[in-house]
Amino acid sequence: MIKQVENPVLEIHDLTVSYDKKPVLWDIDLSVPKGKVIGIIGPNGAGKSTLIKAIMGLIPISSGYIKLFDEKLDAVRDHISYVPQRESVDWDFPTSVREVVLMGRYGKLGLFRRPRKADIEVAMDSLRKVGMEAHAERQISQLSGGQQQRIFLARALAQQADLYLMDEPFAGVDAATEKAIIRLLREMAIQNKTVVAVHHDLQTASKYFDWIILLNLRLVASGPTEDVFTPDLLQETYGGKLTLLSEITTLMAKEQFPHREAK
Amino acid sequence: MELLLEFLSFSDPNIRFVVLGSVLLTASSAIVGCFTFLKKKALVGDAVAHSILPGVCLGFLLAGSKNPLYLIVGAFITGWLSLVIIDAIVAKSKIKEDTAIGLILSVFFGMGILLLTMIQHSGNAAQSGLDQFLFGKAAALVGQDLIVFSIVAVTLIFFVVLFFKEFTLISFDKDLAIALGFPVRRIELVLTTLTVLAVVIGIQAVGVVLMAAILITPAAAARFWTDRVKIMVILAALFGAFSGFAGAFISYAAPAMPTGPWIVVVISIIAFTSFFFAPKKGILYRTWNQRKIKRQMVEENILKTIYSLGAISKNYFQPKTEQEILAARNFETSQLHLGLNRLKNQGYLKRSGDQWVLSPEGRDKGQHVVKLHRLWEVYLTKYLRIAPDHVHEDAETIEHVITPELEAKLEKLLEYPKLDPHESEIPYK
Structure with a gap:
């Protein structure tokens, strides 16, 4: 069940990604519609984060291509916002909540230019949207996990993008934050923005997302939640290891085989 | 020079x-x-x-x-x-x-x-x-x-x-x-x-x-x-x-x-x-802060003990000797002595001879600690489903930590309970 759409926000064609010659995503082919909240779902080690990182150009791709708004990434960077996993940064870094959110404006500023008054206003407004304006001057190490995630979200909002790629926005947050985040994502979808979020809680998945991408080393399904979130497809994603596939990838890594013959 | x-x-x-x-x-x-x-x-x-x-x-x-x-x-x-x-x-x-x-x-x-x-x-x-x-x-x-x-x-x-x-x-x-x-x-x-x-x-x-x-x-x-x-x-x-x-x-x-x-x-x-x-991060500050917390705990425990003794006899302002306090709760003698004197200087206790009396403020403070202790015990039994005979030890520490904001939240969440899990009355002012 892989549903392709007309005028996709994000189109992935025959994408393979390898870490040190070991393929971790095989031949992904998908497209997603505009104005939806989209979940990437799959077990641990399925390559969910890898997919997002590949889209953002953070890791090299072995084959295939990715188009965003029918363009290459570099042409549309301004319209795309990436929210890394919360643990990916050092929260002991000597900076304040406001400064972190301001980083969301750096892309618009470019090299050497300092944040202007307008940027600070956008940052404060984003903080307000996630309910953290009272903590603007706080040192970031004083924040709880939920607050850290809200800050990352505020930083993404400050980018004023049209497509948001979020890596585990619900990981390790309290119930109140989870509710606040999902409400925000819904609002964004209403404003015709697209949100793609990595998620691994099956309990909430069907409630949170309009569209679901099931992933486990390969694409199992991509389509509207009601078509994709079925016992059979979930079983295919989570059950039964692809033993032969993993043997091949291990062999490829060991012998350092290239993924494509000539490149 | x-x-x-x-x-x-x-x-x-x-x-x-x-x-x-x-x-x-x-x-x-x-x-x-x-x-x-x-x-x-x-x-x-x-x-x-x-x-x-x-x-x-x-x-x-x-x-x-x-x-x-x-x-x-x-x-x-x-x-x-x-x-x-x-x-x-x-x-x-x-x-x-x-x-x-x-x-x-x-x-x-x-x-x-x-x-x-x-x-x-x-x-x-x-x-x-x-x-x-x-x-x-x-x-x-x-x-x-x-x-x-x-x-x-x-x-x-x-x-x-x-x-x-x-x-x-x-x-x-x-x-x-x-x-x-x-x-x-x-x-x-x-x-x-x-x-x-x-x-x-x-x-x-x-x-x-x-x-x-x-x-x-x-x-x-x-x-x-x-x-x-x-x-x-x-x-x-x-x-x-x-x-x-x-x-x-x-x-x-x-x-x-x-x-x-x-x-x-x-x-x-x-x-x-x-x-x-260095302030906040330096070792000295941290040690000093630890000491402050320890002293605060001793002081609050003393007031709580005298208050509890008073609750038994229904007279909160009855003078108590150090021995009576020690009989009710185990303190290190030197800690108790220092704590009593600090409380006197802070206006929570009065001294008459070798006996100690709560001031009205001291009684309120002692009562407050007891209230926090019992509220926490209710919370533990109700929300964490911990057996009533296991909640006391936790509450002994937590009673010193709860801030006024948390206290208000706790009261609201538990809907101002009258009794703690041991059927003791929770004293509200």
Whole structure:
């Protein structure tokens, strides 16, 4: 069940990604519609984060291509916002909540230019949207996990993008934050923005997302939640290891085989 | 004092050179070092410092004399090369960064020593003093060096100011920087180049072995005093500058004393002072805070005990002896004694002979602690489903922690319960 759409926000064609010659995503082919909240779902080690990182150009791709708004990434960077996993940064870094959110404006500023008054206003407004304006001057190490995630979200909002790629926005947050985040994502979808979020809680998945991408080393399904979130497809994603596939990838890594013959 | 004034008058041009040179290079290294520190690459400075030696020797061999420009360019090339090789090893092999640094550091330093020994035995008279690069000799700075130093130092500061936003961004969240489309590789190249430059000039004063200290220590010390990158960089520069100045002064006051090592000693003293005395993060503050908490717990326990005794006899203002209090609750005698006296000074207790009486405020405070204790017990049994006979011990600690905001939340959540799990009444005011 892989549903392709007309005028996709994000189109992935025959994408393979390898870490040190070991393929971790095989031949992904998908497209997603505009104005939806989209979940990437799959077990641990399925390559969910890898997919997002590949889209953002953070890791090299072995084959295939990715188009965003029918363009290459570099042409549309301004319209795309990436929210890394919360643990990916050092929260002991000597900076304040406001400064972190301001980083969301750096892309618009470019090299050497300092944040202007307008940027600070956008940052404060984003903080307000996630309910953290009272903590603007706080040192970031004083924040709880939920607050850290809200800050990352505020930083993404400050980018004023049209497509948001979020890596585990619900990981390790309290119930109140989870509710606040999902409400925000819904609002964004209403404003015709697209949100793609990595998620691994099956309990909430069907409630949170309009569209679901099931992933486990390969694409199992991509389509509207009601078509994709079925016992059979979930079983295919989570059950039964692809033993032969993993043997091949291990062999490829060991012998350092290239993924494509000539490149 | 007279000595200091004489020193400060800078009447001796040599002093001028040494002081200016030392301050410039320590301050500028400290500024660059902040980002090395924030990127958690403290060891990189050490690797560069050691890898510079072969470059210095090659520069000398090419120039045939100790021309500072040749030496600096030579040092820069090998220092830079070492970082490129470390990065390449980490990227292309399974060797981890710490191993790669250790490897490159020793290989380059070994080559440096080899070249140095060759030069020393070559009979070239100009070579004398080249070994100063090992331990540095700030006191030997002359006018020509100073010009080169100043140019490099000003360049360093200029680039750090220019790239401040970018350096902060890649130190905090490199992935975001890439996602935003910043030329991260090139920005890192600039930072690497600045680090190498800082080491190259710093090494003339403190030498290969001590260089890492003036690069990283000011940043580490500054981090204790602030939670903002900007202030941290400024503080590190000040700490660096002060140590440079102090090092120069000490070696002036006692001519047998070397400048470079003294710079390192001074900056280390600053770092240790920060480590112990800095507000919030220093060890002293933490110990003191722990003590404060302990005292607060003893005081609240005393008031609670006297209040509970009063609750039994329905007379809260009946005088109690220390023995009676001890019979009701186990205190360390000395702790109890000190605590009683503190409470008297705070107005919560009155003393009559060897007996103690609660003041009205003391009774309220004791009652409040009891209330928090019982509220928490209700919460534990109701929300965490802990058996009533297991909740007391937890509540003993938590009663001292609950803030007024949490108290209000707790009351609302539990809907002002009348009784605790042991059927004791919860006293509300």
